[in-house]
Amino acid sequence: MRKRHNYKNLKIWQLGLEIANDISDVIIAFPKHEMYDLSSQMSRCSVSMPSNIAEGSGRTDKSLNNFIDYSLSSSFELGTQLLVANHRKYIDNKTLKNLENKIEEWQRMTMGFQNGLNL
Numbered sequence: 001m002r003k004r005h006n007y008k009n010l011k012i013w014q015l016g017l018e019i020a021n022d023i024s025d026v027i028i029a030f031p032k033h034e035m036y037d038l039s040s041q042m043s044r045c046s047v048s049m050p051s052n053i054a055e056g057s058g059r060t061d062k063s064l065n066n067f068i069d070y071s072l073s074s075s076f077e078l079g080t081q082l083l084v085a086n087h088r089k090y091i092d093n094k095t096l097k098n099l100e101n102k103i104e105e106w107q108r109m110t111m112g113f114q115n116g117l118n119l
Contacts, residue, residue, distance in 0.1 A: 010113070019099070
């Protein structure tokens with residue numbers, strides 16, 4: 001019998017959801033012309049982080065490992081988009097640093113979790 005992970009109990013899912021909600025709160029103030037561009041990309045990336053963990057949690061550890069890779073890729077993409085948003089003056093340096101720190105913590109936790117999977 002294979003082990004399944006209850007994603008709602010995973011700290012990486014919980015922090016990923018928190019980051020997605022933080023991004024949602026930040027992009028609401030972006031200019032309207034960004035709605036289908038940067039705002040949309042940032043929203044999709046941030047939502048993808050916990051979503052891929054949730055989707056992979058019901059599968060084998062090997063399959064979950066792939067979903068975690070997708071999730072990590074989205075987090076790196078989001079980090080780049082935050083730098084673009086900061087350059088365009090949509091977010092200030094403090095907001096950038098706070099979000100970067102949270103994403104980096106999530107990445108460390110997620111890679112640690114990934115290393116503990118039985119592949």
